[in-house]
Amino acid sequence: MRRVNRHGGGEVAASKRALSVVWVLAGLFLRLFLRGRPRSMAGATVSGLTLRVVGVLLLYLLMGVMALSTWKLGIFERSTTLHAFTLMMVGMMMAGSSGTLLFNAEEADILLHRPVTPRALLAAKVCVMVAAGVGLALALNVVGLVVGVWGPHGSWLFVPAHVCAMVLEVVFAASLVTLAYGWCLRCFGRERLDNFMTVAQVVVAVGAMAGGQLVPRLLLRMDGADVGEAMRWMVILPPAWFGALTAVLTGGSVSGLTIGLAVWGVVATGLVAWLAVGRLSAAYGDALTALNEAGPAAVGARHGRLAERVLDWPLVGRWLADPVERAAFKLTVAGLLRARDVKLRIYPQLAQLCAYPVIFLVVLPGGNPGPGETSGFGIAFAGAMASTMVFNTLEMLRFSDHWRGGEIFRAAPLSSPAPLFHGARKAVLLLLCGPVALLLTGVLLLWKGWSGGALLLLPGFCAMPFFSLLPGLWHTVVPFAEAPEQARNMSAGFLRMVVVLGAALVIAAATSWADEQGWLGLLLIVEMGLVFVASGALRLGIDGRPWPRDDG
Amino acid sequence: MMAVMRVAKWLWGGRLCALMVGMIAVRELTKCFGSQVAVQALTLDIAAGQIVGLLGPNGAGKSTTLKMLTGMLEPTSGTAVIAGCDLRSDALGVKRLVGFVPESGALYESLTGMEFLEMVAALYGIPAAAARERIQEFLAFFDLGMSTLTDKLLAACSKGTRRKVAIIAALLHNPQVIFFDEPLDGLDASASAGFKALIQSLARSGRTVVYSSHLLDVVERVCDRVIVIDRGRLILDGVPGELLAAHGEATLERLFTRLTGGTEMAEKAASFARTFAS
Numbered sequence: 015m016r017r018v019n020r021h022g023g024g025e026v027a028a029s030k031r032a033l034s035v036v037w038v039l040a041g042l043f044l045r046l047f048l049r050g051r052p053r054s055m056a057g058a059t060v061s062g063l064t065l066r067v068v069g070v071l072l073l074y075l076l077m078g079v080m081a082l083s084t085w086k087l088g089i090f091e092r093s094t095t096l097h098a099f100t101l102m103m104v105g106m107m108m109a110g111s112s113g114t115l116l117f118n119a120e121e122a123d124i125l126l127h128r129p130v131t132p133r134a135l136l137a138a139k140v141c142v143m144v145a146a147g148v149g150l151a152l153a154l155n156v157v158g159l160v161v162g163v164w165g166p167h168g169s170w171l172f173v174p175a176h177v178c179a180m181v182l183e184v185v186f187a188a189s190l191v192t193l194a195y196g197w198c199l200r201c202f203g204r205e206r207l208d209n210f211m212t213v214a215q216v217v218v219a220v221g222a223m224a225g226g227q228l229v230p231r232l233l234l235r236m237d238g239a240d241v242g243e244a245m246r247w248m249v250i251l252p253p254a255w256f257g258a259l260t261a262v263l264t265g266g267s268v269s270g271l272t273i274g275l276a277v278w279g280v281v282a283t284g285l286v287a288w289l290a291v292g293r294l295s296a297a298y299g300d301a302l303t304a305l306n307e308a309g310p311a312a313v314g315a316r317h318g319r320l321a322e323r324v325l326d327w328p329l330v331g332r333w334l335a336d337p338v339e340r341a342a343f344k345l346t347v348a349g350l351l352r353a354r355d356v357k358l359r360i361y362p363q364l365a366q367l368c369a370y371p372v373i374f375l376v377v378l379p380g381g382n383p384g385p386g387e388t389s390g391f392g393i394a395f396a397g398a399m400a401s402t403m404v405f406n407t408l409e410m411l412r413f414s415d416h417w418r419g420g421e422i423f424r425a426a427p428l429s430s431p432a433p434l435f436h437g438a439r440k441a442v443l444l445l446l447c448g449p450v451a452l453l454l455t456g457v458l459l460l461w462k463g464w465s466g467g468a469l470l471l472l473p474g475f476c477a478m479p480f481f482s483l484l485p486g487l488w489h490t491v492v493p494f495a496e497a498p499e500q501a502r503n504m505s506a507g508f509l510r511m512v513v514v515l516g517a518a519l520v521i522a523a524a525t526s527w528a529d530e531q532g533w534l535g536l537l538l539i540v541e542m543g544l545v546f547v548a549s550g551a552l553r554l555g556i557d558g559r560p561w562p563r564d565d566g
Numbered sequence: 567m568m569a570v571m572r573v574a575k576w577l578w579g580g581r582l583c584a585l586m587v588g589m590i591a592v593r594e595l596t597k598c599f600g601s602q603v604a605v606q607a608l609t610l611d612i613a614a615g616q617i618v619g620l621l622g623p624n625g626a627g628k629s630t631t632l633k634m635l636t637g638m639l640e641p642t643s644g645t646a647v648i649a650g651c652d653l654r655s656d657a658l659g660v661k662r663l664v665g666f667v668p669e670s671g672a673l674y675e676s677l678t679g680m681e682f683l684e685m686v687a688a689l690y691g692i693p694a695a696a697a698r699e700r701i702q703e704f705l706a707f708f709d710l711g712m713s714t715l716t717d718k719l720l721a722a723c724s725k726g727t728r729r730k731v732a733i734i735a736a737l738l739h740n741p742q743v744i745f746f747d748e749p750l751d752g753l754d755a756s757a758s759a760g761f762k763a764l765i766q767s768l769a770r771s772g773r774t775v776v777y778s779s780h781l782l783d784v785v786e787r788v789c790d791r792v793i794v795i796d797r798g799r800l801i802l803d804g805v806p807g808e809l810l811a812a813h814g815e816a817t818l819e820r821l822f823t824r825l826t827g828g829t830e831m832a833e834k835a836a837s838f839a840r841t842f843a844s
Binding site: 034042046123124303 | 633674
């Protein structure tokens with residue numbers, strides 16, 4: 015009996031110790047998450063954090079203005095729309111940043127020889143993801159909460175109910191991301207970890223985005239008699255679960271179905287969290303240690319051959335005649351295929367960009383376009399979005415965990431970084447954007463034929479050379495030569511992406527209008543002329559620019 | 567031996583048992599990565615208060631051995647008992663008793679040195695006030711100003727300072743066994759001398775030190791015993807002076823080169839230099 019008590023006491027003490035370790039680690043990871051790693055040795059001090067956090071929260075608050083569009087909706091529809099938007103934004107944030115948070119290659123050397131279990135490590139990281147997610151979700155939902163209180167069917171109860179459901183939704187998102195990684199680790203092992211980590215992140219990012227886009231559209235189509243049918247679909251869409259939870263807690267739209275959805279939301283969140291942190295954490299420690307071990311050599315060799323093979327194509331060989339451009343091309347291909355951090359940063363975001371055209375293709379031309387939208391606009395926007403991929407990819411390609419390796423370019427006898435930029439640009443055009451453009455064209459050709467569909471993609475694709483040169487207008491683009499934390503610090507980068515998105519919208523609107531007027535051919539000729547002149551001017555500026563004096 | 571240790575632990579507790587029987591007892595420790603055997607059936611005993619040099623060419627399995635003994639990697643087979651704690655059944659217990667300075671010297675660079683050390687202290691359950699006091703003592707020993715640790719992020723510190731912080735983080739909880747993997751990397755001459763004196767003092771106070779390095783002259787001067795691993799297997803184990811006498815070599819470097827098949831390197835270098843010149 016005495017022994018039992020002693021054991022019981024020991025277990026309590028061990029649990030307390032484990033909780034205190036989780037607490038310490040959560041504090042650490044939150045600090046690291048907010049602070050990021052400093053870029054250079056010089057001038058690294060503790061400052062600017064508050065400003066950055068406030069800036070991000072303000073940005074999310076502004077994006078939350080979309081909640082005004084839910085003014086006329088009922089409680090369930092409104093909260094589901096808000097949850098869909100929240101899940102999309104928070105899910106994309108988590109998909110984008112969880113890779114570096116969960117799989118820091120140096121972490122094993124820092125922490126795993128200390129009294130820390132993989133489960134504590136994982137739990138602390140999930141806590142940080144939840145904390146960051148809740149912060150962003152709150153900022154995103156401020157306007158939604160105002161609408162929920164003062165809008166039609168408004169109630170003060172909406173605030174606590176929606177916040178509760180939102181916290182649960184963030185826990186669900188964080189657990190789902192972690193579960194995706196844990197499942198990949200368990201099923202595929204460390205040898206194929208890199209590839210599957212990227213796949214898992216892509217799936218989560220696309221899922222979050224598709225859910226965020228599709229649920230509000232389902233709700234807009236749901237009127238009267240269609241409710242039952244639409245509800246059946248909503249059983250598999252998480253925003254509907256949390257929307258139902260808000261509705262039930264508020265006391266509005268209470269029905270058997272909403273109660274069922276709400277209960278399922280709570281159960282599913284608990285289940286996913288338990289699976290992610292409880293069941294699959296064992297493989298996490300091994301994976302963390304394995305990150306520093308050498309990967310299978312055969313993979314590198316295969317990817318190496320791919321770059322060589324592409325360069326052997328006669329036209330490509332002539333296009334990449336400059337040896338420095340060829341070297342940058344090979345480096346970019348290697349980074350895109352092999353570098354874990356680069357893949358985790360680029361592919362989830364690219365997947366979201368790819369998902370936009372698909373959603374526009376699937377939803378807009380499908381016989382029920384929204385007010386002011388035509389099927390032509392959807393297709394043209396898909397083409398323009400696909401062509402902006404080159405801009406976004408090149409912006410992201412500047413960053414790498416191994417950015418110090420970029421110092422070799424400064425040491426090499428190169429008068430300008432331009433050939434490095436062009437090599438990277440051509441790799442992205444040839445291996446990422448080209449195939450995506452071909453795929454979209456193929457889908458449209460099969461689906462709608464030339465005149466009804468594929469032709470409308472061309473104005474977007476025509477702008478691709480211009481978009482590919484655009485990053486060089488703003489800064490020196492050398493592949494993998496800047497610390498990834500720089501990307502997180504740049505609000506200017508976000509503004510640039512907004513400008514490019516605006517350009518894509520303009521192209522799509524012009525294409526749609528020209529198509530309706532029967533002037534598509536003329537538009538193409540004018541656009542090609544403009545792109546030729548603008549690209550030439552950009553190229554002249556980029557090629558003549560020397561290395562900046564101080565790159566940090 | 568393992569049974570004796572378990573009985574001793576049951577009778578007298580971990581620390582006393584380790585003092586009587588041996589601080590580290592490794593039996594048939596093996597680690598495989600897929601089909602590749604990194605460490606093969608390693609068996610050795612290390613007594614309390616010993617400084618043991620762990621040597622081997624690149625890829626010999628030194629770091630894997632250290633990672634297994636510090637609980638970072640789970641062995642494929644075999645056992646190890648450290649200060650009375652079984653690595654397989656009580657890895658967390660082992661981790662509380664050991665300190666480790668990894669070769670990478672990795673730290674969270676966006677923390678200040680003080681933030682990092684306080685975080686480490688909290689992981690071992692050291693109260694904040696006691697941790698600060700202990701950190702002050704280490705700072706005085708390493709001639710580091712407090713402002714270096716509080717005003718700058720670790721990214722902004724010199725390599726030597728970061729290495730010192732990694733060493734302090736390994737010793738902060740007063741471990742019984744300390745594993746060093748290339749600890750002198752980045753330290754200047756004076757700090758290196760201080761560090762060597764420190765590990766000798768630690769050993770005199772009963773701590774066991776396992777020191778992995780490629781600096782063979784340092785190992786020869788500092789260590790009581792040398793273990794050489796090659797291709798995952800233990801190929802040499804003994805007191806440096808005795809080993810040199812037994813193999814008829816003047817220095818540990820020459821003996822190591824001979825044992826690990828590196829004798830032809832001088833010839834290779836000469837041949838390569840000729841090619842380079844032409």
